[in-house]
Amino acid sequence: MNTHRTRARRSGVLLRSVSLQTLVVVLGALVVVPLLFALVGGFKDTAQLSTNPFGLPSPWAPENYTDVLASGVFWRQILNSVFIALATTLVVVGLSAMAAFVFARFAFRGREALYTLFTVGLMFPFTVAILPLFVLVRTMGLLDNPLGVILPQAAFGLPMTIIILRSFFRTIPREVEEAATIDGCTAFGFFWRILLPMARPALATVSVLAIVASWNNFFLPLVIFTDPNWWTVPLGVQQFSGQYVSDTAKVLAYIVLAMVPALAFYGVAERQLIGGLTAGASKG
Amino acid sequence: MTPPALTGERSESPAAHPRTARAQAPPEARRRRFRGLVTITLFLLPALVLFTLLVLVPIAVAGYTSLFKWNGLGGLPTQFIGLDNFTRMFGDEIFLGDLWRGLILIVLSVTIQLPLALGIAMLLNQKMRGRAVYRMLFFAPYMLSEVITGVLFTMILSPDEGLANQVLGAVGLESLESEWLGNPSTVLVSVFIVMTWKYFGFHMILYLAGRQGIPKELGEAASIDGASAWEQFRYITLPLLGPTIRISVFLSVIGAIQLFDLVWVLTSGGPIHSSETMAVTMFQFGFKRSQVGYGTAISVVMFLISLIFALGYQRYVLRRDTEGAITTMRDQR
Numbered sequence: 095m096n097t098h099r100t101r102a103r104r105s106g107v108l109l110r111s112v113s114l115q116t117l118v119v120v121l122g123a124l125v126v127v128p129l130l131f132a133l134v135g136g137f138k139d140t141a142q143l144s145t146n147p148f149g150l151p152s153p154w155a156p157e158n159y160t161d162v163l164a165s166g167v168f169w170r171q172i173l174n175s176v177f178i179a180l181a182t183t184l185v186v187v188g189l190s191a192m193a194a195f196v197f198a199r200f201a202f203r204g205r206e207a208l209y210t211l212f213t214v215g216l217m218f219p220f221t222v223a224i225l226p227l228f229v230l231v232r233t234m235g236l237l238d239n240p241l242g243v244i245l246p247q248a249a250f251g252l253p254m255t256i257i258i259l260r261s262f263f264r265t266i267p268r269e270v271e272e273a274a275t276i277d278g279c280t281a282f283g284f285f286w287r288i289l290l291p292m293a294r295p296a297l298a299t300v301s302v303l304a305i306v307a308s309w310n311n312f313f314l315p316l317v318i319f320t321d322p323n324w325w326t327v328p329l330g331v332q333q334f335s336g337q338y339v340s341d342t343a344k345v346l347a348y349i350v351l352a353m354v355p356a357l358a359f360y361g362v363a364e365r366q367l368i369g370g371l372t373a374g375a376s377k378g
Numbered sequence: 379m380t381p382p383a384l385t386g387e388r389s390e391s392p393a394a395h396p397r398t399a400r401a402q403a404p405p406e407a408r409r410r411r412f413r414g415l416v417t418i419t420l421f422l423l424p425a426l427v428l429f430t431l432l433v434l435v436p437i438a439v440a441g442y443t444s445l446f447k448w449n450g451l452g453g454l455p456t457q458f459i460g461l462d463n464f465t466r467m468f469g470d471e472i473f474l475g476d477l478w479r480g481l482i483l484i485v486l487s488v489t490i491q492l493p494l495a496l497g498i499a500m501l502l503n504q505k506m507r508g509r510a511v512y513r514m515l516f517f518a519p520y521m522l523s524e525v526i527t528g529v530l531f532t533m534i535l536s537p538d539e540g541l542a543n544q545v546l547g548a549v550g551l552e553s554l555e556s557e558w559l560g561n562p563s564t565v566l567v568s569v570f571i572v573m574t575w576k577y578f579g580f581h582m583i584l585y586l587a588g589r590q591g592i593p594k595e596l597g598e599a600a601s602i603d604g605a606s607a608w609e610q611f612r613y614i615t616l617p618l619l620g621p622t623i624r625i626s627v628f629l630s631v632i633g634a635i636q637l638f639d640l641v642w643v644l645t646s647g648g649p650i651h652s653s654e655t656m657a658v659t660m661f662q663f664g665f666k667r668s669q670v671g672y673g674t675a676i677s678v679v680m681f682l683i684s685l686i687f688a689l690g691y692q693r694y695v696l697r698r699d700t701e702g703a704i705t706t707m708r709d710q711r
Contacts (some may be wrong), residue, residue, distance in 0.1 A: 118501050122515055125575065128534055129518075131541050135533075144539035148548070185428075193425035196418050208422070215433050217688055221636040221657045222681040225664045225674045226436035226443060229450065249432035252425055281417045310523035312639045317665060328525035332643060335529040342533050349526050360521045364514070371580065372587040375625050 129353075136347030143342055158347035168348070170323065171330035172355065178240055178247075178315075178326060179308040183301050185248035190255035190300065191293075195285050197256065198263035199271065209260075215253035220246070220313050228317045238321040247308050254374055255300045262296035263289065299370035302363045309356060327352050437681070443674040450670035463675035473676065476656040479566060483634045483655075486570045488627055495578040496623070499585035500611065513586070517579040524576070528643025531572045535559050559645050562652035569644055569653050576640070577633070581626045588622030589615065624695055628688075635684050656680045 135143055136158050138151040146152070162168050197209050220227070227246055236242030266289065274284045290297070312328040319325055325333065331352050338344045360367060444463055446455035467473045498516060502509050519527065534541040535558035543555040558568040592615060600610050616623075638657035641647060647654030647662070654662075656676060664673025 114501055114504075115506060118498070118506070118512055121498060122512055125515055125519060125579075128530055128541070128575070131534065132530055140539075144544075147539065147541060147544040189425040189428060192421040196421045200414065200418055202415070202418055208426070211434075212425075212429060215429060217685055218433055218437060218681070219636055221638050221660075222677050222684070223433065223436040223440060225450075225660070225670060225677060226439035227432065228665075229443075229670075230432070230436055230439070233453075245428065246432045249428045252429050252433075256425070281414075285421075306521070310525075312523065312525050312643075328523045331523075331525050331529055335532070342536075342539060345529065346533065349529050352526055353522055356521045356523065356526075357518060360514075360518065368517075368583055368587075372584060375584055375629060 132346045132350050136350050138343050140341050140343045158344050162348050162351050171325055171327045175326040178243055179305045181244045182247040182308040183304040186251040186255050186304050187301050190252055190259055194256045194259035194263055198260045212253050212256050242318040243315050251304050258300050262293055266292055299366045302366040303370045440674050440678055444678045446671045448671040449668040463672050472651050472659055476659050484631050487630045491574045491578050492581055495581035496585050499582045503589050516582055519576045520580045524639035525643050527576050528640050562649055565653040584622055584626050588619050592618045628691055
């Protein structure tokens with residue numbers, strides 16, 4: 095091959111890879127800068143934010159952060175969010191696993207119709223059902239009660255969870271089940287002692303999805319909880335930003351601290367989360 | 379032999395089988411069949427009850443309530459007005475505006491946000507330094523709740539000490555400074571920018587997963603045949619990413635139709651309704667103005683639009699994919 099051409103081609107490739115690299119860096123900066131702005135801004139006071147928007151804080155004012163961390167309200171909201179997320183996950187994964195077991199491994203009349211009923215549920219997010227849901231929860235006397243958020247969240251999480259679990263349960267070979275039955279295992283015994291332990295990766299995936307969905311849910315807690323004692327993190331953030339609307343730095347510190355649990359969770363559960371989201375999108 | 383309950387039978391005509399079996403079943407088999415039915419019921423019932431009570435009933439109630447004029451108080455609505463709520467909607471400038479703004483957001487998402495996500499996914503699919511870090515970074519905003527994102531960008535876009543205007547001022551582009559969220563002509567674009575910041579990482583992840591499913595050999599073969607990088611992308615990668623792209627478009631459109639949290643936190647739909655979405659209008663009427671009947675009618679329409687879109691999309695777009703979003707509903711393997 096002609097050496098001139100090779101060299102030209104190579105430098106073209108180099109040029110392109112450098113410019114692509116630059117593009118990625120620029121886009122990365124667009125993602126990072128708002129987050130850094132919040133993190134660093136939280137260490138300034140609000141006057142500094144307008145006089146010195148880009149530089150490091152001088153002096154550093156950690157009070158914004160320490161004030162939030164010292165306040166019981168913030169921790170209370172974290173605790174509420176954790177409790178509601180865990181309870182929702184327990185309910186939705188438990189009930190979905192049972193239903194998915196039946197849908198995956200039993201043959202009975204009306205099975206596909208019932209399954210389709212659940213999958214159609216994917217079309218209903220809270221947004222569409224929020225008004226009647228509110229009226230219903232009110233009728234059940236569950237306003238300002240964590241169950242008023244936990245149960246609807248679990249109910250709306252059923253379709254996706256059942257779909258993912260059923261497709262996983264179907265991959266477990268029939269021989270496993272036959273062997274268990276020969277050894278005298280009942281249906282429940284098979285479900286509890288064999289299927290669930292084997293399905294641990296799938297259970298982890300759907301649990302992670304349920305936790306994240308509950309953690310970030312805003313609309314439902316917004317209408318169900320008027321009592322600040324039950325507020326979850328998103329409600330707390332919204333309220334705090336309204337209360338300190340003129341004290342930008344304080345709000346920045348608050349939202350940075352409110353981000354930490356979600357980002358830390360992402361760091362720990364990245365694989366399950368990404369696996370779950372892509373599986374959910376392609377199977378849902 | 380396995381009892382009939384635990385056959386693990388796949389989808390081989392589940393409906394035809396039981397009837398013939400029941401006719402000449404010996405008592406032993408009948409007892410087993412009964413046990414199987416008990417198991418099925420016990421395992422299915424809790425999920426079914428929860429789903430019916432908190433998903434299906436509210437949807438049905440929504441359909442019913444939308445036919446009434448109701449302030450939301452008392453047990454059930456009584457003032458039946460037929461389809462008046464729906465006819466009112468189509469003369470309601472705010473609602474018609476919602477439809478228009480929804481359409482704008484959908485078009486912007488599909489023509490800007492998704493191609494951006496696709497482009498980045500393609501870049502990150504190549505060998506480059508720090509690829510894993512970038513992937514994690516681009517996805518991070520998706521992990522933050524809409525509220526946190528919204529509050530953060532309210533501050534970044536605020537007219538005075540907001541970062542956006544500060545940056546523009548610092549690089550000598552004062553003329554571009556704007557009251558991003560306070561000006562009816564820029565607010566929708568600002569909302570879209572925040573949406574892009576938050577959601578493009580999710581679509582990027584979908585594309586990356588789809589890209590990994592394409593065998594390397596195809597690209598290698600094409601490159602031996604002299605195809606340029608662009609040609610490889612255009613004639614190999616893009617067509618094979620088809621199913622992923624179609625799903626990502628679907629999720630993006632449905633998300634835009636039902637958009638609430640982000641808009642509520644950023645602008646509450648203002649100024650003067652110029653960033654209002656259907657969901658925000660519904661919330662305003664249902665929870666703020668005690669016109670629950672009208673608010674519910676809006677949610678019914680929102681649902682119908684999503685449903686019609688989903689069915690149409692499934693019928694005309696997704697049908698080409700052997701396996702994809704919502705097609706599994708129809709063709710069970």
